[in-house]
Amino acid sequence: MKKGIHxxxxxxxxxxxxxxxxxxxxxxxxxxxxxxxxxxxRNHPFYTNKAFTAxxxxxxxxxxxxxxxx
Numbered sequence: 001m002k003k004g005i006h007x008x009x010x011x012x013x014x015x016x017x018x019x020x021x022x023x024x025x026x027x028x029x030x031x032x033x034x035x036x037x038x039x040x041x042r043n044h045p046f047y048t049n050k051a052f053t054a055x056x057x058x059x060x061x062x063x064x065x066x067x068x069x070x
Contacts, residue, residue: 007027009026009027
């Protein structure tokens with residue numbers, strides 16, 4: 001590897017929304033070495049399945065609308 005062209009690779013603590021912590025290494029430039037993402041697998045709608053329940057009414061309405069024409 002060439003010297004002087006790669007970013008610093010250091011230990012970082014990732015704090016998830018539920019408070020759990022993960023120790024990893026990253027090139028992230030965090031002054032205190034802690035990264036707190038706003039969205040992770042604990043609160044993202046894809047993983048929690050909360051966004052899909054709100055759309056269920058729209059899907060049912062769409063199916064009813066087009067089932068009548070058959």
